[in-house]
Amino acid sequence: MPGEAPPAMPPVCVPVVYTIRGCDACVKLLRKWDAERVVYEERHVELSQAVLNEARGYGDLVPIVVWPDGRVEQGFGDTIGCFI
Amino acid sequence: MPLATTVITPARFAQGLSYAGFLAKATVNHDKFDASYQSVPLTDEDLSFFRKAAALPHGPKKMLALAEAWCGDVYRELPTAVRIAEATGMELRIFFRDENPDIMDEFLSNDGKSRAIPVFVFYTEDLQYITHFTERSASAHAGLAAAMDEVKTQLNLPATATFGNLPDADRQVLLRELITKIRPYSDQWRKDAIKEIRELLSAALKISNAG
Secondary structure: OOOOOOOOOOOOOOOEEEEOOOOHHHHHHHHHHHHOOOOOEEEEHHHOHHHHHHHHOOOOEEOEEEOOOOOEEEOEOOEOOEEO | OOOOOOOOOHHHHHOOEOHHHHHHHOOOOHHHHHHHHHOOOOOHHHHHHHHHHHHOOOOOOEEEEEEOOOOHHHHHHHHHHHHHHHHHOOEEEEEEHHHOHHHHHOOOEOOOOEOOOOEEEEEOOOOOEEEEEEOOOHHHHHHHHHHHHHHHHHOOOOOOOOOOOOOHHHHHHHHHHHHHHHHHHHHHHHHHHHHHHHHHHHHHHOOOOOO
C-alpha cells in the first residue's frame, strides 16, 4: 500500500558465537566454520563489557555458541577453552 | 622456560604499563580486578617473605607480567602481583599478551604449546632472570584434573573420554559439571598461587621459604 512502511525483515537465523581474539579454541572453531562456509555472527567479548556480560549469561568459557533454536554450547575441540 | 636470548631489554621493560595504565587500557572486567585487588589473600608472613627476598642484592627488584583483561586467571591473579610489588617496592611492568607475542614466546607453557596467562617474571635490578610463575598453581591444575576424573565417573563416561572425543551433548554436560565442581576452589587456588610463587623464589634465590 502506498505510504505504508515495509514489513520488518525477519531476524537472520545464524548462530551467534562469542569469542576472544587469541583464544585457540575460538580460532579453531571459526577456522572450521569458515572452511564449511557456515554463516555466523561473531561477538568479541574482549572489546566490550556489555558483550562480555551477555556471554556470561550463557556460559563460563569461550567460544560460546548460541544456536538459533536456543541451544548453547561452550568450548571447542580438545581443550577446555578460555574462562571469561 | 625463558630463551637464552631475551627480548626483555631495559628499554623494552620500561615500555610496560603500570597497573593503573593497564586498567586504563583494559576494556573489560574493571569490577573483577577491583574485587580481586581488595581480596588478595596475602598474609603478613607472605609479605615478610617477599620483602626479605626483594631486599637481597641478587633479589627480585623488577617484575614483568603478561596479561589480558578478559582472562579469568588474570583478573584473579594479577592483583596479587600488584600487591607484592606495592609491598616490596618491586617495579611492576605489565604487557598485553596479544600485543607482545615475542615476549609471550619466551614463556610458553605446556611444552611450548600454550600461551597461558598470567605470567609473572621476576628479575634482578639489572634484568637478570630469576624465575617465573604461569597461569595458576600446580594444585589448581591437579584439582582440575581430579575434578575431571570425578565428573567422568559421575556421568558414567569412560576414563578415556576427553573434550575432543565426546559427542557434543556429552561434552557440554561434562563442561557444566566440571565448572560447577571447581568453582568453590577459586579462593584456595589463589592462596596456592602465592605459596607456589614463594617456593619458586625460595628455590631460585636459595633462601628459606620462611617469612
